[in-house]
Amino acid sequence: MIIHRHAGVAMHGEPTFFEIGVPDAARAHTFFGQLFGWRFPSTGEDDQVSIETPSGRGGLHGRDSAAAITMFFAVDDVEAAVRRVRELGGTAEDARPEEPGFGRFALCADDQGVAFGLHQVG
Helix, strand or coil, X not given: CCCEEECCEEECCCEEEEEEXXXXXXXXXXXXXXXXXXXXXXXXXXXXXXXECCCCEEEEECCCCCCEEEEEEECCXXXXXXXXXXXXXXXXXXXXXXXXXXXXXXXXXXXXXXXXXXXXXX
């Protein structure tokens, strides 16, 4: 595995997680469930669910007018990676608190506005 190091921060960059935001979560469950056979266990939070696929994990939430899929990439230190995104001219939200069983996340965009996420595995 190649790991890029910048100023002592390892950034793996492997995709680790994806999140689908949609206006209507129930419709998305039906669509993607029937298309791919995915399962959607509840997270216990409103209309947020996990997504179980044969090769990876994801999440789905409703009430999102942007209707987009966001890919999250592995980093060893999410706060250091957020700083690096900003240094490179991108934008990044502050890292979210630890989500038990998932880790820490930060939503970002590169210097051209492409949305992505950073994921520090818990």
